[in-house]
Amino acid sequence: MQLLKYLFHRFTNIVCINMFIYLLLCFTSQVLEVSGQCIAAPQSPEALLYTSYKQRSDEFRRLFKEVPESEKLIADYTCALQKDILLQGRIYLTENCLCFYSQVFRGTKVINMQDIISLSREKTAKWIPNAIQISTNSEKLFFSSFSAREKSYLGMFRLWQIILMDKVISFFLTFFFFASLTLFKHVST
Structure with a gap:
């Protein structure tokens, strides 16, 4: 735990902090309960002791059978989707999906x-700040x-940033890999 505290204090930019939080959630078995929101990604048998996470995870699996089993539930938020009428429900965030x-x-x-192009804070009735547009x-x-x-938005936004960073990093790694192969071919000929 001391190592985690030390590493956290060493991170100075927001991307590193976001990545640190994501990795901490993914690779520990700690569950955080924040105002009715279950935030966790346990990887160990002790996770079964955390009933609220297990219940949410089971509920998520039952509702979203099309989402791969490999997707871990990270957070969930009670909210409503505005269509012709207000559809009360719950958002579930996994490592790669918003459900x-x-x-x-x-x-x-x-x-x-990865399909999300923008995520923004919005208002209902032109002045109540309690909405998010995706x-x-x-x-x-x-x-x-x-x-x-605000907590819901930050959770979604940080996860989205992490996924976008992974996408950008993957692109650059692929680009540099092929660029180095091309350079190697030119140098060796």
């Missing part, structure tokens, strides 16, 4: 985090009625 389950019509929506190339989703909009 919404509507309690009203028992409907589900799964969005790959945009993809094909649609805009307006979620409201968050009990703690």
